[in-house]
Amino acid sequence: MKVVLKDLTKKFPGRIKKEEEVTAVSHFDFEIPDGKLVGLLGPSGCGKSTTLLMICGLYKPTSGKIFFGEDDVTDVPPEHRGVGLVFQNYALYPHMTVEQNIMFPLGNLKGKDKLSKEEMKRRALEAAKLVQIDQLMDRRPGQMSGGQQQRVAIARALVKMPRVLLMDEPLSNLDARLRLQTREEIRRIQRETGITTIFVTHDQEEAMSISDLIVVMKDGVVQQIGKPQSVYDDPANLFVAKFLGTPPVNVFDGSVRSGKLYIGPDAVYDAPGLPDQKVWVGIRPEGFLPDENGPLTCSLKGVEVMGRDVSVISEHPGMQGSAIRSIIDAQSRVDTGSGVIRFRVRPGKIYAFEYESGKTLPLPGLEKEGNTVSWRAGEAQSGDQN
Amino acid sequence: MENNNKKAWLYLIPAAVFLGLFMVYPLIDVFIYSFEEGYNSASGNSFGTGIYNFNYILHDTYFLQALRNTFLLVIITVPLSTGFSLLIAFGLSSIRALKNLFQTIYFLPYVTNTLAVGLVFMILFKKTPYSDGLVNALITFFGGTGVDFIEGPYWARMFVTCFYTIWIVMPFKILILTSALASVDQNYYNAAKVDGTGSARIFLRITLPMISPTVFYLIITGFIGAFKAYADEVALFGTNLNAAGMNTIVGYIYDMLYGDSGGYPSYASAAAILLFAIVLTITVINLLVSRKHVHY
Numbered sequence: 001m002k003v004v005l006k007d008l009t010k011k012f013p014g015r016i017k018k019e020e021e022v023t024a025v026s027h028f029d030f031e032i033p034d035g036k037l038v039g040l041l042g043p044s045g046c047g048k049s050t051t052l053l054m055i056c057g058l059y060k061p062t063s064g065k066i067f068f069g070e071d072d073v074t075d076v077p078p079e080h081r082g083v084g085l086v087f088q089n090y091a092l093y094p095h096m097t098v099e100q101n102i103m104f105p106l107g108n109l110k111g112k113d114k115l116s117k118e119e120m121k122r123r124a125l126e127a128a129k130l131v132q133i134d135q136l137m138d139r140r141p142g143q144m145s146g147g148q149q150q151r152v153a154i155a156r157a158l159v160k161m162p163r164v165l166l167m168d169e170p171l172s173n174l175d176a177r178l179r180l181q182t183r184e185e186i187r188r189i190q191r192e193t194g195i196t197t198i199f200v201t202h203d204q205e206e207a208m209s210i211s212d213l214i215v216v217m218k219d220g221v222v223q224q225i226g227k228p229q230s231v232y233d234d235p236a237n238l239f240v241a242k243f244l245g246t247p248p249v250n251v252f253d254g255s256v257r258s259g260k261l262y263i264g265p266d267a268v269y270d271a272p273g274l275p276d277q278k279v280w281v282g283i284r285p286e287g288f289l290p291d292e293n294g295p296l297t298c299s300l301k302g303v304e305v306m307g308r309d310v311s312v313i314s315e316h317p318g319m320q321g322s323a324i325r326s327i328i329d330a331q332s333r334v335d336t337g338s339g340v341i342r343f344r345v346r347p348g349k350i351y352a353f354e355y356e357s358g359k360t361l362p363l364p365g366l367e368k369e370g371n372t373v374s375w376r377a378g379e380a381q382s383g384d385q386n
Numbered sequence: 387m388e389n390n391n392k393k394a395w396l397y398l399i400p401a402a403v404f405l406g407l408f409m410v411y412p413l414i415d416v417f418i419y420s421f422e423e424g425y426n427s428a429s430g431n432s433f434g435t436g437i438y439n440f441n442y443i444l445h446d447t448y449f450l451q452a453l454r455n456t457f458l459l460v461i462i463t464v465p466l467s468t469g470f471s472l473l474i475a476f477g478l479s480s481i482r483a484l485k486n487l488f489q490t491i492y493f494l495p496y497v498t499n500t501l502a503v504g505l506v507f508m509i510l511f512k513k514t515p516y517s518d519g520l521v522n523a524l525i526t527f528f529g530g531t532g533v534d535f536i537e538g539p540y541w542a543r544m545f546v547t548c549f550y551t552i553w554i555v556m557p558f559k560i561l562i563l564t565s566a567l568a569s570v571d572q573n574y575y576n577a578a579k580v581d582g583t584g585s586a587r588i589f590l591r592i593t594l595p596m597i598s599p600t601v602f603y604l605i606i607t608g609f610i611g612a613f614k615a616y617a618d619e620v621a622l623f624g625t626n627l628n629a630a631g632m633n634t635i636v637g638y639i640y641d642m643l644y645g646d647s648g649g650y651p652s653y654a655s656a657a658a659i660l661l662f663a664i665v666l667t668i669t670v671i672n673l674l675v676s677r678k679h680v681h682y
Contacts, residue, residue, distance in 0.1 A: 056580055078579055078580045080582070085576075085580045087577060091571065091574050091576070093574065093591075093592060094681065095595040095596070095681035104581065104583075105583075107587070108581055108583050
């Protein structure tokens, strides 16, 4: 089932009468293709959960429309939308066993949809098998680990065979190891069921690793939508570039002068066709290549060997933040004696952003491929990004 | 370690002395009196020991009357007051407008003096040479025949007593239940709503189990409180409850000690021990039943 959001806006009234209303989501336009796993990504308060709750029907949008396939569900109450929702804290009923929890939504079916007890048990077992908790049907939520509870919550959401599965921060209550395991599990379950799934997260790694598409949001405004890799490789603006990737992109004060991109006095890259202007320059940690004749001259502060690769910490007068963090191949030798390290920049890993708006400026060397759904916020509404 | 132990005992002394002197010692004393025939508190003598006191009170019509009154009161008021409180608390938690006002109104009986409330009930229910009471006026207005609730038939007196008791215990229950309802995580309701759960099913399958420890607490304390009823009956019917036929077990104990026919600590003690045994039994039964239905 594809999900279409048309110009979706949600405003909350201020708490006090005089207070201005808060716009949580602003003009969200997007079509989620059938059977995809989509991650809504953004920092706290960016409107991603609000969007999710509007799709599920617990919030009514202030304006705009929501379609499931061809059906307009904007005014349809949640129980008739055919959505399954997995809550951040799972919201499992503590006084019921796993089986009773999973069966609970089936017990609400009335009239011709009403199921026999045996049929309900069979469907519950099926859902439990899918999430691999069929051994634990008689436990209560309190007797289970966070990861197991999470699976029960997913089974409960799936048992009704929803048209759309929604998950609010599905992994945030799990420890680091379980999180890795569970996100693979979510991916597997989504593939097996083929249900269009939308999940909300503030963890970019989580979103990047399992999503077919990610939607990056900030202050209620969609910044960029696309495949995880293409959003990472080709960020629409400075915010998206900074939000994706660990360690984060290194940002410099820079400028374009006669077709060259400068960081301080160093001309680091070609910028043909760009007018002279002040810009922000972003370089991914993996975009630094040590080169004795490289244009970017930094003072070396430290080298951390991390097995597979080496993390080099250095400083440059033009940098934003406290240090430059670059990751280089373990084979490249770094001469620590001189206290100076020179880099050349890997094409496609350097970005220039407009100084005022933060919008990405075109640089050569970006091989655009497979960027089919990419949609840039900058084209629709500018000025909201920094 | 040794030192700490001594210190601990030292700190416990004030509480232990007071509890021992005013709680434990009298309890033991009451137990002993109940088996001493004709104990005289002035001389400290008795005629002998045995179960004579129990035998006597169990054949005393006043005690049997008190026992019957108390049981009726418990069986009628505890379920009704808990049920009504649950309804009102649920209503209070569902409304938005004027919520605080209603909460205050429902809490008012709790802070009102028992005797003042008794007086109001007299005005509502009592027949006097000048008026038939407000309730009787209403009954006759709608075409019924008035009845004397205070000095009339037994069912009418029992009705007033139960009505009064339910009304006076509800504020506390509503208060406790309102906060219990408020502490149920909203996410459970949202989850149920997304799954299309009807409001009756939400209440029975989610809300009620979630607040079951609180409901259970109210039932236990309700039982104990109702078994100890006395002041409310005095407020309604005056101090001579035996004559009014509305005595309770605690009232009987008091009358045996200090009433006009008083001065019998042995009988009073035996009645107190019986009351204790009854309350203990009921509480144990409650605890056993609760194991299946209360979810902590």
